[in-house]
Amino acid sequence: MDLGIIASATEENFRLAQLRGLDFVELLVNEGDDPGNFCSRIGQLQQWKEQYGIKFGSIGRWKSLRIDREGQLIEKELQICYQLIDAASNLGCPNFVSGCNYVEELSYFDNCSAAIRFFSKLIEYAVPKGVKVLTYNCRKVNFVNNPEVWKIVHGHLPELGIKFDPSHSRYFGGDYLKETLEWGHRFHHVHLKGSLLVDGCPVDDPPAGLDQTDWKSFLALLRAKGYTGGLSIEPHSKVWTGELEGKGIEFTIDYIKSLLLKE
Template sequence: MKLGIIASPEAASFHQAHAKGLEFLEFCINIGSDIDAFLSSVPALKQASEQTGVQVASIGRWGTDRISKEGIVEEELQASFRLIDTAAELECPNFVCGVNYIEELSYYDNATLAIEYFRKLIEYGTPKGVQIAAYNCHWNNFVDNELAWTIIHGHLPELGIKFDPSHSRYAGRDYLKESRDWGSRFRHVHIKGSVIIDGQRFDDPPAGLDQTDWGTFMAILYGTGYSGGLSIEPHSHVWNGELGDKGVQFTIDYMRKFMF
C-alpha cells in the first residue's frame, strides 16, 4: 500500500507531499469546480509529478447529477470522460464518482441507469488504463452500501469501490463487515477520523485520534489483498491551520505503523 493525501490540483501540492514523504496526491474536481481550469493546469501538474516522484492516484468528482428521469445526463457524462482522459495523461489509475437517486423512479430503474452510466465509464476508461470506482459517500449518491453494491457491482465485475470507514460509521453501518465482504472490490481508500457522541457526528479528527479501529481495518485490507492507496482526507472544521498541519503529520506517523 501507499500513503498519500487529498490536495489542491496545483504544482505546489506535489512538493508539499514530497516534503512529508507521501507517495501520491488525490484530486477532487467536485460539483462547482472549474473543470477547464483544472485541465489547463495538467502540464504543470505533470511536470511537478515528474520532478518530485509523487504520483496522482485518484481523480474524483462528487455531488453532480449523472442521471435524470429522462436518462443519463450527457453533459456530466462528457465531463467524466474528460476527467478520465486527464487521469490517463497523468498516469492516474482511478476515476471515482457516484450516481444520484431520482425519487420519481423505482429503485430498479435507478439501479439500471446507474449500471448504464458506470458501464459507459468502464468501457471508456479501461482501454486508457483507468479503472472506475463508486464512492461510498452519500453526497448525491446512492451507490454507497451493500444493497447497491450487490445489484450494481454484482452486474459490473469491473466496477470498484472507493471506501471511507467514516461514511459507514456515520450511516450506522458496520465498516469492518463491509470491508471483509467487499474489500476485494476496493480500488482506493480514504483515511479520515470520525467521532460519534450520543448517536451524532461530532468531528472528523486526524485518524488515530478517533473511534475507528484502524488496526483491525488495516488487517482486513491485508486479508482481502488490497494494495492500493491510503489517501489522507483532512476534513475537520477544528483541525485547521497550524493544528491541521500537525494533525496531518500525526496521521502520517500513525498510519505508517500499519504499513509493511
C-alpha cells in the same frame, strides 16, 4: 500500500507531499469546479509529478447529477467524466471516482438500472485507457454507497470498483469492518478520515488515529483481502484547522506508517 493525501492542484501541495514522505496526491474536480481549466493544466501537473516524485492516486468528481428526472444519462456530465478519465490516463493515475444520484420520481429498480448504464459507459471508455472506474461510499448526491446497492450495481458490473471511507459507514449505521471483509476485494482506493460519534451523533472528523476508527483491524482486513491500493488522508475536521491541521496530518502520517511498518 501507498500513502497519500487529498490536495488541491498547486505546486506547494506537491512540495509538501514530498516533504512529508508521501507517495501520491488525490485530486478532486467536483460540481462547481471547472473541468476544462483542470484539463488544460495537465502539462503543469505532469511536470510537478516528475519534479517532486509524487504520483497521482485518484481523480474524483463528487456531487454532480448524472441522471435526469426521466432516468436518462445527462450527456454533458458524461462528457465531463470522459474528460477527467482522459486526464487520469495522461497523468498515469489509476483511478477515476464517481457517484450516481437517486431520482425520487423513479423506482429503486429504475435507479439501479440507470446507475448501471452510467457506470457501464464510464468503464467502456476508461478500461482501454488503463483507468479503473470506482464508486464512492459517501452519501453526497450518490446512492451507490452500501452493500445492498453494491450487490445489484457492482454485482452486474464486475469491473466496477469501490472507493471506501470507513467514516461514511460509521455515520450511517453501517459496519465498516464487515463491509471490508465482504467487499474489500472490490476496493481500489481508500480514504483515511477520522470519525467521532457520541450517543450516536457525529461530533467531528478528527485526524485518523485520533478518532474512534479501529484502524489496526481495518488495515489488517485490507491486507487479508489482498489490498495493494492507496490510502488517502482526507483532512476534514472543523476543529483541526490552521496550524492544527498540519499537525494532525503529520500525526496521521506517522501513525499509519507505523501500522504499515514503513519508515
